[in-house]
Amino acid sequence: MKRSERMHVVQSVAAAREKVAAQQLGKTRQILNQQLVRLEELSNYRQQYVQQFADTGSRGISARSLQDYRVFVDRLNTAIRQQDQVVEQARVHLSTVYDQWMQTHSHTLAIGKLIGRFRDDEKIQENRLEQKLMDEFVAIQKGRNSGMVS
16 A cells, blocks of 8 residues: 555544534634624613613602612623623633644645655656666567567
């Protein structure tokens, strides 16, 4: 079995690892997107709540309502800060997973290039062998022809 053919097993293993890494990358991107949506929902809810309170407050509000409003907005701000941290952690994790995928992808490409070089070398060797056999055949034919003439 030729070296290039033996390397197909290695290439298959590398491709399988790359596929797993790509799937993990996709899942990690999906998680980040979900966390971004959650952050946007919280921010939008806060904005709507503040706007609704401003509309209601223009007609006058009690001290108790104002205190409840402030407490709730503080809780929303805390939730938004926490979600912002979750998003940042998801981004860092995505970067790590992307680097891992990139490593496996580069490895798979390198194996493919190596197989290509092996094939090129094998083709050169086959051509040399073919040329050698042709030269020997011609030499034998010349020897036979020169022996008949004498």
